Amino acid sequence: MEGFRRLLSRGDVAPLLRRSFTNTLFDSTFMLLGIVVGVAHASGAGLRAIVLTMATSSLALGISTGVSVYESELLEREREISELEMALFRDLDGTWIERSAKSIALLLALVNFSTPLLSCGVAISPFALVALKALGLEEAAWASIALALGMLFAAGAYMGRAGDRNPWIRGLRMVGFGLIAFAAGFLLDSLI
Amino acid sequence: MGINIRRLLIEASKPRETALVDLSKAICSVNGVEECDIVVTDVDARTETVKLTVRGPNIGYEEIMRILRDSGMSIKGVDEISVSKSKQVPQRPASQ
Numbered sequence: 001m002e003g004f005r006r007l008l009s010r011g012d013v014a015p016l017l018r019r020s021f022t023n024t025l026f027d028s029t030f031m032l033l034g035i036v037v038g039v040a041h042a043s044g045a046g047l048r049a050i051v052l053t054m055a056t057s058s059l060a061l062g063i064s065t066g067v068s069v070y071e072s073e074l075l076e077r078e079r080e081i082s083e084l085e086m087a088l089f090r091d092l093d094g095t096w097i098e099r100s101a102k103s104i105a106l107l108l109a110l111v112n113f114s115t116p117l118l119s120c121g122v123a124i125s126p127f128a129l130v131a132l133k134a135l136g137l138e139e140a141a142w143a144s145i146a147l148a149l150g151m152l153f154a155a156g157a158y159m160g161r162a163g164d165r166n167p168w169i170r171g172l173r174m175v176g177f178g179l180i181a182f183a184a185g186f187l188l189d190s191l192i
Numbered sequence: 193m194g195i196n197i198r199r200l201l202i203e204a205s206k207p208r209e210t211a212l213v214d215l216s217k218a219i220c221s222v223n224g225v226e227e228c229d230i231v232v233t234d235v236d237a238r239t240e241t242v243k244l245t246v247r248g249p250n251i252g253y254e255e256i257m258r259i260l261r262d263s264g265m266s267i268k269g270v271d272e273i274s275v276s277k278s279k280q281v282p283q284r285p286a287s288q
Contacts, residue, residue, distance in 0.1 A: 087236065087237075096262050100209070
């Protein structure tokens, strides 16, 4: 626990985690918006197809971003350690510097892996109500879109607050982009 | 009779990622250490040169060095040291 606290006290870790979380949240939410528009609204697919598409796409995105972030972050950290070794005239193998580099890469990978699953958990929840016969498929799709837009707003507002900007404007801007993605999905459906 | 290290002045280079607060707490947690002062004397792009003063009745030198090495520090040398001989108080024979 002390090691984790020490890791988070490093100045570069918290902004890195924050950036990683919001980036992946946007990616996964836009992807889910596209799936709901394309599969649920446009193609009129059944509940099983919608839920499976949302879950497997989120899992694939989580694995993809998790692995790529881990590899690239570790590579970058190893390069920094090599430069530090030259500056300090010593080998840093087995030191806290080396251990923390691996821990940061792992923590980032974990955040990137779990964020799409988190947004999927939120966006998929109305479809669980369909399985319980508490909601129709059409209503669930609209509720899912509303939840996805809500997530975009929350992430935008959080970013605005973190960057000392107006959280309402940032949040609404993200909702605006979400609506563009939503409209583009519908337009694409009418064209094909 | 034992020989005790009571004060150490160490000059070392540390990575800028290593926080002074964490480092000083780790040093102070060593047995026989009562105080630790750290002064940054030089700042580089990636490293900082620091002077550490460690005080205590019986400083665990090896443990201090282990902590410094584990924190990624490059020890330049021990600049000052104060050592004392601890005297054992002779036990009085039990009075009859």
